[in-house]
Every structure is written in structure tokens, then in C-alpha cells.
Amino acid sequence: MKVRLKVWRQKNEQSEGGFQTYDTPELNPNMSFLEMLDVINEELTEKGEEPIAFDHDCREGICGTCSLTINGKPHGPHRGVATCQTYMRSFHDGETITVEPFRANPFPVIRDLIVNRAAFDKIIQAGGFISVRTGSAPDANNLPVSKEVAELAMDAAACIGCGACVAACKNASAMLFVAAKSSQLNLLPQGKPEKDSRVLALVKTMDEAGFGNCTNQYECSAVCPKLISEDFIARFNRDYIAAGFRSKFSSASSVSAGS
Amino acid sequence: MHKATHFFTSSIGKKVIMAVTGLILIGFVIGHLIGNLQIFAAPEVINSYAHFLQSMGPGLWAVRLFLLAALVLHVWAAVQLTIENRKARPRGYDYDHTIQASYASRTMRWSGFIVLAFLLFHLAHFTVRIGPYDKYNEMTATITHQGQQIEVLDVHSMMVIGFQSPLVSLFYIVAIGLLSIHLSHGIASMFQSVGLLTNRWRNGLANAAIAISVLYFIGNALIPLSVLFGWVDIQNPSLIASL
């Protein structure tokens, strides 16, 4: 099969950028989308042109490094699948495929299809951790966690931090990411002590980074390669309201511990 | 330290304001509809109801100011959130694609602002009765109030005459249609915004929101349509004589 690619090319953060069209040579339909880009890049390099820059690492759907908005949908056509595990057989022979970077002000384009997702790192630094004394491992079952809660926390922890939720959101909101990172810790006993300060710090950092506001359309969970549910956003809203109240009315809330 | 102002100017805080003020406004528009449906009873019924509201005095003003404050906050938060959302994505995608966001959810700003424009007209028309609508103030009818006959504003005739203008009726029906679309997203959305929604009843609520919005539209549209089709007509003898 062959496809025609309409790809966003941009030299660096400052330059304008624009679309360029490339026709691929004959492809194996079982190539991944990224392998198809590798093929184009080999051709470009042979011709002495600049290869298309794109992010990737594990290529097995677990690291969250790959990005790309393929025909308007982050991570391509399938539900619950990252770009690196999207295969060319999902497209028609001769199809024109539009490939754009993730678009959001807090995710500036560094080059071609690569965006800087450091805003997510700032959010993690603000509240995506627990403060514990390291030392010898605690006794097993010392901290009982029910199966339901453990599984729910694991569902949230499935987030690979790729940023597709931001890219798909009509408002470039980071709520699904932030809600997942918050819930995975807030649900468990180890995360409880810093719950309020975590939630307040996460919202503050997320707002300062310039992400948009959720309008409850759930485009985020529809594109999430790990299918994180919008239920975590409701939970996060609830936690934020509670933390806001407690920080105002309680003299000894956990807020004082963190901020 | 975390201040109250931070809470309400944060992203989630503003959504909470939208949700709470939205709920207040929904309470009003549904109550208002139920009141208005009395147009289908004898004229005394709605005229007495209107007189009862008018005679509340300071109570009426308290409710009005409360609703106005809710509306102002709702629109303020809508404007702030919209500006921030635009800034968060200065350059959109070339290939526009929507997966599951409903039409209503994508047009909240449009439906909201057109409803706001309608609201200003609606208040000038039936509440303040200014300009060409000043003449409504001269229309009176008799009702029985605490065993006595009293002269009150003839709200029944005012509504009928108002909706006998096809243009006014059309604007009214279009605005109600847009408000119903606004509510079909809003009613479900506000529960998510304040963190009360869970996946257990997410789909149920979304369907209920649509059902409520459709009923709301039918109930409201019935009023101007009934006037236009002549099912509800002027019954005030002195007005009929002067026609």
C-alpha cells in the first residue's frame, strides 16, 4: 500500500511552520505508523533533506513518548491505542493522512511534530508524589487496601502522561491527566496525608501553566491510550472543593503540611 | 495560605460558579414555565398569580436581585473561561475532528449569548414594558382577591397580544430552542463540575437531561403557538370592545 502524508514541518519554536506533502513508497500494511515515518525519513535523508522530527521511545505503548495528531485525533484512529501501536493496515491504500503536532499553548512545538511537554513535569513536581521516609520495606499487609480501591487506584495509575488528553480537549485542558495523577495517590493510604495540599497545588500549577478549562465533553477519555475515565475528573473536582473548604475552615487540615 | 479568591478564580472554582449559578437559573426557568402554563386556564388564574408576585414587594426584589446576581456570575465565568480556553490553544488543528462531544456542548457560548440577548428583549417586553410595550400598562382586568374585586394588570391579554406578533413569537421559540439545547448539556455537566457524577449514572443523567430539555421546549413553545393558532385568545371584554 501507499499513502500520501500531509505533515506539519516547523524548524524551531520561533519559526512559522506549515504543511508539506509526501508520497510514501510501497509500504507493508503491518508496519506501525512510526515505522512508516522511519521509511519516509530514510528517503529524505538519502535525498539530503531534513528528516521529519517526531517523538518516540518504547514503541510498545507504555512510555507515553509518542504523540502525533493523526487526521485530527491524537494517537490515530483506534480507541485505547497509542500512535506507536497504530498500524498502516488501519488506513486505506492511497489515503491522504494529515499529521499534526499536539496543539496547546503549554505544549510549544520544538520541531516538526515534537512538542515540549515539560508543563506536565511541573505538575508532577507540584503534587504527583508522596513524602515518605525511605528505609526498610514495611511489613506486608501492614496497610490494608481493599481490592476495589486498589483496582481503582491502578486504573488511574495507568496514565502514561502522553498528553493526548490535552491535545484532544477542545479547550486544551489537562484535567484528565491531573485527575489521574491525583487520584492514584489520594485513593491510597500512603497518599491520604497530603491529599488536600496535593490537590490545591496541582490545580494552581495546572492553571499557571496555561491549560484550558474542562467543559465536560470527555474528548480526553475518548482518545486516552489507557482509557482513563472522566470519572476521575469528577472525583478531582470533588476533592478540590473539599480541600478548598477544609483549607478555609480547619485550623489543622493537612493543607498546612504541604503549603 | 490559600485564599477564598483563589478558589473562585481557579479553573475548577469558576466551573463550580457556572454549575451553581446554572442550577439557580434552571430552577427559575422551570418555575417560570410552570407559572406561565396558567395561560391555559381562565384569565383570572394567571392574573391573580401575577398580582400575587407583584404584591410581594421587597421579597420580589430580593428574588430578582438574587437571580440577576446568578446571571451576572454565570456570564462572567463563561466569559473568563472562554477567554482562557482560547488562549490555551492559539492555533487549532487543520483537520477538525470531534469524537463524542455533543453539538450542545460545542455551542454553549452561542446558545448562552443568544439567550442573553433574548432575555434583555423579554424583560423590556413583559417585565419593564417600555417603548412600544408601554401600552400594556393600560390594560387591566378584575380579579377576586380576599373576597374583593380589584383591578390588576391584565397579564393574560398582555401575553396574547405579545405573541400575536409572529416575529416576537418566532424570536421567543428560537430562544427557547437554544436554551433547551444549552440545558441538554448543562443539566448533566453541572453534576460533573461539582464532582457529584459517577459512571454509574452518567448515561442515565445524560438521557434525563435531554428528556427534561425536550419537555421544557414543548411546554414553552406551546404558549406562543397556541396564541398564533388562536387556541388562546383575548377574553377581556373591554379590550375586545375596543378592537
Ligand code: HEM
Ligand atoms: C437562563 C439562562 C441559563 C441557564 C438556565 C443556564 C444553565 C447552565 C448550566 C446548568 C450550565 C452547566 C454548568 C456546568 O457545566 O457545570 C451552563 C453552562 C454554561 N453556560 Fe449557561 N445558562 C443560562 C444562560 C447562559 C448565558 C446567558 C450564557 C452566556 C454568556 C451562558 C453560557 C454558558 C457557558 C459558556 C457554559 C459552560 C459550558 C461548558 O462548560 O461546557 N449561559 N449553563
Ligand code: FES
Ligand atoms: S513510544 Fe512509548 S508509548 Fe508510544
